[in-house]
Amino acid sequence: MTTIAFLGLGQMGGPMALNLVKAGHAVRAYDLVPAAVQKAKEGGCTACATVADAVQGAQVVVTMLPTTQAMEDLYLGAGDLLALVAPGTLLIDSSTVAPQAPRKVAEAAGAKGLAFIDAPVSGGVAGAAAGTLTFICGGDAADVERARAVLSHMGKNVFHAGGHGAGQVAKICNNMLLAIHMAGTAEALQLGVDNGLDPKTLSEIMLKSSGRNWSLELYNPYPGVMDNVPASRAYEGGFKTRLMNKDLSLAMEAAQASGSATPLGALARSLYALHGRGGAEDLDFSSIQQLFARD
């Protein structure tokens, strides 16, 4: 049993903390929103009123925050997390943020003798609840190994992408590619339908051909082709357009910083921005299919 401070108990962090409790850990939970702390307490966590309270006696701290700003504020700004934790603590940030943020935090943490890794997740709210997330980690190999014992209770895959920030880079590369093949799949299906094909037949053919991709396999965006996906329940649930827009913006920032040319990724961002502006921010991201439909 490890004593773990869990900071950030939203849609993702909340169920992740409960999975640590189920695995037998002592979890000290904190969030800015009291109702989230209360819910964590009902699930077996120790409710904490402040960050300082939460990190009392913790060997590991997991943070799950919505933005780069919030993450930097907690670690380096007003939250002053690095000053509050005990020497030897392992800090794991599972937020999705710009890659330079974990690099800055890692440097500051290292100066204080603290271990820090970035460990953003893939798998969404459903994966957080089921404990089947994928963690994509950046940092020193020994720290990633040490984190594995904790992360394995919240997910089924733990990858080591490289040094500090590499977890974030790998995640945004992956999600950019996901946006590209999701929108591309939607375009291809609509082109087929516009030319007389049945979307289910076309999906089956492409799935067994070189067009195959994760969107076609597990998350078909065309309504009625696949059961139990957002497309078959009016695009409710799943991974929201606004979150895909956030990840695509992070990918574009990285591309701009490194001078990389990502024409399809940039176009995917613009299409998702158009789609969100058209009223789809809270629909699942596979609803990009609607953008290509005839009025």
Added chain:
Amino acid sequence: MTTIAFLGLGQMGGPMALNLVKAGHAVRAYDLVPAAVQKAKEGGCTACATVADAVQGAQVVVTMLPTTQAMEDLYLGAGDLLALVAPGTLLIDSSTVAPQAPRKVAEAAGAKGLAFIDAPVSGGVAGAAAGTLTFICGGDAADVERARAVLSHMGKNVFHAGGHGAGQVAKICNNMLLAIHMAGTAEALQLGVDNGLDPKTLSEIMLKSSGRNWSLELYNPYPGVMDNVPASRAYEGGFKTRLMNKDLSLAMEAAQASGSATPLGALARSLYALHGRGGAEDLDFSSIQQLFARD
């Protein structure tokens, strides 16, 4: 044993005809290029000097031509194929052409009591040689079933996409999606490399995450990541950029005719056109990776 006329013995048609011979059929072979006919003869075909000669006694005719124009000329123009074949003949066109071409041919064939299907292939030169092609068919179900006996000796999958032209539509939808995820994969890998990641590690992570697609799985475009793919032999062999450009042009023609919006497909065509113009027409299409590299 069926007597089959095979018209068009190029890089694809040549090995396809030989696989029919191996399966025990009597194959009557014709091509505009005498050397191609000679090679077919060496493989066991009967060499024919004209189209009229080739279709003598044939119950089935298979055609494999390079362009829409060549296909229409053979069936409806100077080649006058429909006038030369016996009643009851099954005509199978495996060329990749604009979808309206098989619709026109099917109408003219039907008026003469002849059965016609479009059956473009996926799988490339390697699949043609190995007999592992995928055939994507359009036409009447009974004709597709009748064709299956012949097609199954040249490929491992025979799909029925819908009515006349549907095989072509499904093929160009698939290949448009292939171009999108290939170029998208190349972009994502370069973005990762530009931000310090190892392309092999990043490929492994995305392959087990939602970025997964056929290009990552079987045809990684980054040199050195995967053995036995064009990227690891200077992009020699494989499916040439010029052929991808042809298929993307067909996809765009279909999109323009149906008024479909295919922004990613259109951008993929432009990127492949840029790439081809830059000198890569005869390299494998995964060489699009080079477009994103730093000079």
Added chain:
Amino acid sequence: MTTIAFLGLGQMGGPMALNLVKAGHAVRAYDLVPAAVQKAKEGGCTACATVADAVQGAQVVVTMLPTTQAMEDLYLGAGDLLALVAPGTLLIDSSTVAPQAPRKVAEAAGAKGLAFIDAPVSGGVAGAAAGTLTFICGGDAADVERARAVLSHMGKNVFHAGGHGAGQVAKICNNMLLAIHMAGTAEALQLGVDNGLDPKTLSEIMLKSSGRNWSLELYNPYPGVMDNVPASRAYEGGFKTRLMNKDLSLAMEAAQASGSATPLGALARSLYALHGRGGAEDLDFSSIQQLFARD
């Protein structure tokens, strides 16, 4: 005074024919739609019941048709125009069509000793009524000079772009560029507004800076910035989205045929296709501004 047959009396052709009458020519008018012929008659044309009737005694024939197909049918197909006209007749096609169509017609016309030029127009319905169109001509210089006497009564500029088909090529290049800077101007204005700028102030600054273009100068797409443009009357009138979509498709066909890379043009086509599908086919093309607005 010249006797001129005018074939095709739609929104463009109708007022063009009347301007020829006003200039003192004898105009023999024909259209498939009897009401259009009647209206031309009221404007001073001689109403004709058939193409054969219209070309009686004509030294010049002007055609203005909606599609490539209609143009080819009239000249080379069922219309059989080339067989009906007298030797020495000058044929002027002002339709916007694929460049290969005038090339085919010119060849057939030349074989019969007839002069033919392509002369598509720029300037829209307002320009047709006001007699201020721009004609962009392709064909032999002498024929373009001969046509100038007629064209100058319908427009203020007559350009000679090159040989047969060059008028069409120049027109689609121009209209592709127009679509690019119109959509680009809309994007830039929305970006400014989203970041707190007044669209009128921003327009004035860009108009005096390097962003200047025809859309900003004469046709500002942002509502309220400029009087007397479609943007200030709910995008009524003007040049419809469906017509811009037609011209962009012609541009893309030309690009595909020549293997040209036109990434911005291809994206503009996709954006206009999305916009049209969203219900804007009959709005002026500057309504692309709406695509970028927040819901």
Added chain:
Amino acid sequence: MTTIAFLGLGQMGGPMALNLVKAGHAVRAYDLVPAAVQKAKEGGCTACATVADAVQGAQVVVTMLPTTQAMEDLYLGAGDLLALVAPGTLLIDSSTVAPQAPRKVAEAAGAKGLAFIDAPVSGGVAGAAAGTLTFICGGDAADVERARAVLSHMGKNVFHAGGHGAGQVAKICNNMLLAIHMAGTAEALQLGVDNGLDPKTLSEIMLKSSGRNWSLELYNPYPGVMDNVPASRAYEGGFKTRLMNKDLSLAMEAAQASGSATPLGALARSLYALHGRGGAEDLDFSSIQQLFARD
């Protein structure tokens, strides 16, 4: 005569400072690079060894720095400029930076009773030397009016775009639109050439038609069409590709921050990134024409 501190004496700042000297002002010059200070001294400026030295007795400070980081460091970081200047000083930043930077500086300046405006320029190195720049200002109207007396000796237009940061927003909107119509013009010219047109004839036609834009008018990208432009001297001089890439990145950052969809702008950035990576970083930005040429 005003005493003006000029900080940042690079390719733009150097000649700008000299124009202030020519207009009779006392200019105190500073740059990190001693050679730049020496050159300013030869032109009549007072050479200063530090920022603190330069601002001695200055009523106005003009800054011209290469990046957002450098600008923030000077005003808010190590440079500590706001602490060094006398009360009542007018601070004018002519750097091109992210819009949030001048907002932050303006707030900090206001808290100290200092006036600050952002005043990025358009017009390039040639405009800096000739004193014909355009200044696009953001800030309080009274401060912009006060700045006009100084700015008018370095440029011919002074625009007031809006509040703090608005000058930067207007500049990046303008430059994004410039990149779009420059690349669009290059595409259109290449499409015409690929289809048999003369680029000069096509340019003349589009210049008198709705394709007209600043690139066609003053800066034709096709070699040989226009004299005295970079395209006619191997793309030497002018506005470098690397600077256009910087401005496009700033535009994309703004679009991402405001959630704006800028598909053409994003594609223009990717095309310029591809072009720069291909070896053209130091060529004039109209060299994008080369990207579309056939190998």
